[in-house]
Amino acid sequence: MGQFLHTFFSPLDFLRATPQIWNGFQVNLEVMVVAEAFVLVLALLLAIVRGLPGRAAAPLRGAAILYTDIFRGTPLVLVLYIVLGFATLNYVGLSAETLFTNAVIALTLVYTAYVTEVYRAGIESVHPSQRMAARSLGLSYWQSLRYVVLPQAIRRVVPPLLNDFIGLQKDTALISIIGVTESVTQANIYSSNYFNYAGHTVAAVFFIFLTIPLARFTDHIIRQRERRERAQAF
């Protein structure tokens, strides 16, 4: 028991490891914020493409479906290695050294697939009569989408979006495998130097403290919405 406590919870090691873990964790944060920004925009575009009407748009819809099928089905670890492999070909300014970019690309590819589905569910949850009402007023397809459908759809999917955001946040811990020096790398360095895993505990605490406010915020939004919907029922 003493051995266990020492390995994971030694106060001295906490103090000694924290600065370097914090340095690594800032990289997790940066990757997360940049990837999330790309995901929110690209996934919305893909969801819109999937909803395009008419036969002419069928190839585009098909491509969007293929994309989500591929990147929802492939484990992130594999996508990370595949992006690394692609980067070593030195196309479009990438290389094995553009670590940050490689990590952002891999996370964006995978999470865009998830978030596209979230947006799509939101768009489909808006009753067709809303779009019809907008069109009947003389608004174009795009205006109806922009002003009537999307605002309602996005409002509804904020909680699942935040859940995916939490997932993305945690998955930034995997980017150490393609060479990004982040909190897990730092914890590994610490444990091999001092034969102590307190650094991993510190990293875990950082992730937990980042997740808790987001999770509470999600709960809050869901509760607020339920209250409002109950009020409407009367």
Next chain:
Amino acid sequence: MSANGHFVSLQSVTKRFGDLEVLHDINLDVAEHNVVCLIGASGSGKSTLLRCINLLEQIDGGSIVVDGQTITGTKVDVNQLRQKIGIVFQAYNLFPHMTVLQNVTLAPRKALGISRAKAESHARALLRQIGLEEKAHEFPDRLSGGQQQRVAIVRALATGPKLMLLDEITSALDPQLIGEVLELVRELAKSGMTMIIATHEMSFAREVANKVCFLDAGVIHEEGTPEEILSAPREERTRQFLARVLEGGRL
């Protein structure tokens, strides 16, 4: 005005959903400033007919002329056309994420390109006329059904349409809220608005309509003045329908 002097003219209009022919050889003329009421059982094709005139549905045969323009031809700007033809639905279909004022100004601003200030002052004037100006900044779910439906009518009027299509706009309302909505339609009729109204309110039809059409299974079975159709129908089907409505206590 179209060639035959009517503001709206449907010629041999046919509409199918798959194998189901919902409208069959419909001929209907509406003179400018006139009100035509469509009556008929649920499923007879009233909504589909109105939606075809607004091009929310494409017809499979025949043609529709509105204000001298063949709207079912090619090269028709549907968005521009719909600004001239307002439609109001049974379920109001207000935009729940927008205030009353935003609901009313959306189309004038985005479809017509009118400035926000201008659109808002026009919208306020319209809302004042129906006594709802103080609700301008409320969201639709804070309004009664009757108020919501009146806002929906004003929203359709905001682009300055020359023709209004009303699709059973009082059918979802509690009986005590129907009056305020019909009053607004009555005033519209008095102001000379050309209207095609699908309704189950027979006494209202009798009062405002210049012509009543009885629709049965996608066919205009009988048409005439309100007196002719509602008091002395010639066709057995029309009589049966009216008797059923009467039993429902609505005449």
